[in-house]
Amino acid sequence: MAPQPTDQTHLRQYFEHLAGNSTVMHALQIGADVGEDLLAFGDKPGLANSVSHPKSLTTKNAGLVPGSLHQALEVYFLQCRRRKNAARSEKRTIARVLGLYATPLSAKSLADTGTVRMVTCDRSAKTSYKRGTLLVDRGNEDLVGSGDTALSVPVDDSWYVIEPDESIIFVDSKGSVTLAVLRGKCGQHPDLLTYVNSIIDEAVNDHKGTRPTHGGELVQFGWNAGPHHARVFGLVNNLTNKKKLSMTTRQQKDSRALGILALSWNLLIASLPAEVSTSCIEAISEAGLPAMTVKGNDLDFGYTLDLPGGPLCFLTAERAPSEAYMSQNYESPIHTDQLYAPYAMNWVTLHAIMDPEQCQLHGGRSSGGNYVDVSLKVVVKCATDTVMSMQPCFQHGTTLARDGVCRQGTAINFSRHIKQAFNEAIAIEGDVRAMVTRLVEEEE
DSSP states (O other): OOOOOSSHHHHHHHHHHHHTOHHHHHHHHTTOOOHHHHHHHTTTTOOOSSSHHHHHHHHHTGGGSOHHHHHHHHHHHHHHHHHHHHHHHHHHHHHHHHTTTSOOOOHHHHHHTTSSEEEEOOOOSOOOOOTTOEEEETTOGGGSOTTOOEEEESOSTTSEEEOTTOOEEEEOTTSOEEEEEEEOTTTTOHHHHHHHHHHHHHHHHHBOOSOTTSEEEEEEEEEEOOOTTSOOOEEOOOBTTGGGSOHHHHHHHHHHHHHHHHHHHHHHHHHSOHHHHHHHHHHHHHHOOOOOOBTTBOOSEEEEEEETTEEEEEEEEEOOOSEEEEEEEEEOOSBOOOBSSSOEEEEEEEEEESOHHHHOOOTTOOOOOOEEETTTTEEEOOOSSEEEEEOTTSOEEEBOOOTTEEEEEEEEOOBHHHHHHHHHHHHHHOOHHHHHHHHHHOOO
């Protein structure tokens, strides 16, 4: 905080500085955000570093405030209160519509609502499909290159295809959730989806992706284990043009990514079956990894959505776990992932045919890009605004997509190799908080 004034001369000087500047006065009168201007005037007199500080000063020293400034500040503070109340109302609306603070329902309770089906189905004990085999939807075999090995799905009538408007939960004969697909969780707030997709698009253009041998883009955020040849636990550092960007710009980009990934996490754990949410939260607690953060910010809670209508700050909300991803047109062949939690989660935020001529949907063809749980024999048709939980330790992948289709989304993962790198770092450092603070604050 800036130093307090030592006498009324400095106070009067400060108020005259404000009243004599036409730009600041106009901004105050129209209720614009002038926090930085007020701070700039505080450099010499040393009187202001926030909007609340000059409000306190003008209230306690009203006799020193020029009449024109007093009137302008009254208008400004009124607008500030209105913006704050509007933001609070908007946050409540988003939280209510998305159910962000709701207690997760069990799979059975979700089925009892009548909006979600529950199907009992056990996984195949063993599959004959090899890792790396391409997946393609029936009718789209023309997408498979010459010499490539591919599996056309659904293979036969024993496979289940989840349609784009179908919400469904698969449980095994023991009652354990194996796959959950819930549609339309953000339907009443399409502007929020638009914002999330704009940040994903920005991130894809700004950051280096992972898994370069797979199709599309997969961009990691949060904590990672470093390159394969030098495992070191630390923050992901994947901006492609970081040397050309100021630290302020980089922090703004990181903050926006942090915001939509925190939103994704809170939406996923509130929407998916309680069996999924609870088991993942327990695994996170047991693993002890730090929550997602960015350089210059060592807090483990709170996030901001920098929406076109103004920023919304969820100051006490949980952030995403340590590891998350944004994807665009991502495709993967049959593979498995090793996790320290029983599930991974994702939110499909966009699936749209951008160029019908390129896509050429005729003769039994489909847009593709569908998630496939191979051992469960399920194909999940990709659709905008779909939240999912899956068990990636079993064979899975995505089908090849046709040109002219755009797919985007966020994902929360729990990679075992990142946890191992964290455990090794803790064995050396000894103190989690000290290590995290150092890694967040250190210079590149």
